[in-house]
Amino acid sequence: MNEFVERLVDLRWPDHVRPSYDVVIIGGGGHGLATAYYLATRHGITNVAVIEKGYIGSGNSGRNTTIIRANYGIPEAVRFYQHSLEMYGQLEQETGRDLMHATKGLLWIAHSEAGVRQERARAEINTAFGSRTEYVDVKTISEICPQLDMTGQGVWPIYGASYHPAGASARHDRVVWAYAEGAMRLGVHVHQRTTVTGFLRDGDRVTGVQTTAGPIGGGLVVSAVGGHVTTLASMVGLRLPIRTHQLQAFVTNRYAQAFGPIVASSGLGVYVSQTAKGEMLVGAEVDRAPAYAYDSGHSFLRSCAFRSIALLPFLRDLRVLRQWTGVCDMSTDYSPVMGFTGVPNLLVTTGWGTWGFKAIPAGGEQMAALIATGRTPPLIAPFALERFANDRTMADRGSAGTH
Amino acid sequence: MTVRRLRIQCPHCGVRAIEEFLHGEIPTIPERVVDPDARDLDRAFMHTNAEGLVTERWFHAMGCRRWLTLTRDTRTNDIPERTTSYPPS
Numbered sequence: 125m126n127e128f129v130e131r132l133v134d135l136r137w138p139d140h141v142r143p144s145y146d147v148v149i150i151g152g153g154g155h156g157l158a159t160a161y162y163l164a165t166r167h168g169i170t171n172v173a174v175i176e177k178g179y180i181g182s183g184n185s186g187r188n189t190t191i192i193r194a195n196y197g198i199p200e201a202v203r204f205y206q207h208s209l210e211m212y213g214q215l216e217q218e219t220g221r222d223l224m225h226a227t228k229g230l231l232w233i234a235h236s237e238a239g240v241r242q243e244r245a246r247a248e249i250n251t252a253f254g255s256r257t258e259y260v261d262v263k264t265i266s267e268i269c270p271q272l273d274m275t276g277q278g279v280w281p282i283y284g285a286s287y288h289p290a291g292a293s294a295r296h297d298r299v300v301w302a303y304a305e306g307a308m309r310l311g312v313h314v315h316q317r318t319t320v321t322g323f324l325r326d327g328d329r330v331t332g333v334q335t336t337a338g339p340i341g342g343g344l345v346v347s348a349v350g351g352h353v354t355t356l357a358s359m360v361g362l363r364l365p366i367r368t369h370q371l372q373a374f375v376t377n378r379y380a381q382a383f384g385p386i387v388a389s390s391g392l393g394v395y396v397s398q399t400a401k402g403e404m405l406v407g408a409e410v411d412r413a414p415a416y417a418y419d420s421g422h423s424f425l426r427s428c429a430f431r432s433i434a435l436l437p438f439l440r441d442l443r444v445l446r447q448w449t450g451v452c453d454m455s456t457d458y459s460p461v462m463g464f465t466g467v468p469n470l471l472v473t474t475g476w477g478t479w480g481f482k483a484i485p486a487g488g489e490q491m492a493a494l495i496a497t498g499r500t501p502p503l504i505a506p507f508a509l510e511r512f513a514n515d516r517t518m519a520d521r522g523s524a525g526t527h
Numbered sequence: 528m529t530v531r532r533l534r535i536q537c538p539h540c541g542v543r544a545i546e547e548f549l550h551g552e553i554p555t556i557p558e559r560v561v562d563p564d565a566r567d568l569d570r571a572f573m574h575t576n577a578e579g580l581v582t583e584r585w586f587h588a589m590g591c592r593r594w595l596t597l598t599r600d601t602r603t604n605d606i607p608e609r610t611t612s613y614p615p616s
Contacts, residue, residue: 358575422532423545
């Protein structure tokens with residue numbers, strides 16, 4: 125353990141469980157801990173418990189590909205993610221922790237005329253709603269990323285791309301730890317190894333949670349669960365527009381050269397970036413059949429390696445170092461679901477399928493504002509669960525990158 | 528790390544790799560949802576997303592191109608033996 129890591133871990137674990145808290149947050153991942161952090165720092169609400177089944181960041185917060193971007197396809201999402209991206213830029217300063225935040229720029233490649241239209245539209249809508257993305261031609265692409273095979277091995281030729289200069293990455297564990305540390309310093313209780321097994325009810329109202337550490341009362345209960353949210357919601361008879369899919373990724377051994385940008389391709393269903401250690405990180409689309417398993421498959425490696433080599437031939441000479449799987453909550457319209465559920469005193473923040481890490485600061489901040497004021501902030505109002513009943517879906521499949 | 532080798536027993540073609548198949552869902556709406564509008568909403572957007580055994584349809588796209596029905600455990604991806612069948616016509 126180096127000096128940096130020792131300095132990083134200053135987590136003040138609680139020595140007891142209170143019988144009740146003002147706010148009980150289920151799920152000690154990025155979103156749950158960020159919500160607790162902003163409740164404590166922005167609204168002075170510190171009588172808060174975060175209940176985590178495993179250890180903090182052990183779910184999808186530790187399994188994502190750490191990409192931060194705001195190049196979405198609909199105005200509501202561009203505004204939300206741009207806000208989150210800007211918050212990430214300030215987060216190291218705010219928390220006093222090195223989160224290994226690095227702005228790299230993101231290329232989203234088009235392999236067809238339809239792809240070119242889509243990337244042009246992305247650039248326009250981003251620019252119109254406060255983010256910055258430009259359409260770039262083949263010559264500029266090879267200047268930004270000289271390693272790209274512009275012929276795509278003769279099968280996936282590169283016609284153009286949208287370039288999002290603010291595209292960034294950060295170390296996911298450190299983001300989780302920084303939020304946990306900040307929240308715990310102000311008195312938030314984080315209970316690890318505690319599983320929620322049910323809800324306490326008073327009529328329709330949710331009044332707390334039943335856990336493996338006994339019942340815990342809560343003025344408000346927030347589900348920030350990744351993966352198992354529909355199971356949790358079904359305990360109170362709540363139906364959600366969520367399906368859970370596995371998503372696999374791998375890293376190679378170190379690539380001796382600097383690889384600047386993040387490269388994504390919807391056509392090929394892969395995205396590639398370089399970690400701070402020099403490993404090449406390659407992610408793919410979700411597996412088609414819904415599942416909660418964390419197992420990995422050889423067929424994924426084979427197809428994902430094949431597709432990423434079509435873009436970046438140098439990957440052929442690297443070795444797969446490790447491979448892992450996360451489970452993604454995919455919403456029906458490919459946008460998150462945040463806010464009231466219709467069940468009194470139960471809130472959710474979910475649907476973070478393949479876009480959750482980049483949304484942690486804004487998602488936490490906005491959920492905290494909602495909890496503190498009882499009103500849905502305008503930034504996340506479009507992402508309320510009731511949008512489905514109101515025929516106001518936020519369909520943005522083309523921005524998921526991983527469907 | 529568990530390495531997965533998923534296979535499906537196709538009643539026509541025998542044991543084949545799961546990559547040859549496409550997944551199909553059997554939508555389920557709870558009986559307690561009785562209001563017609565709520566049922567429409569559920570049919571359009573909501574999912575049971577069961578954690579455990581689910582009965583679902585798979586299409587053998589790269590084989591006999593017929594639909595089969597099987598039971599799968601979404602927690603492990605296990606497919607218990609002798610669960611595959613064609614549906615009754």
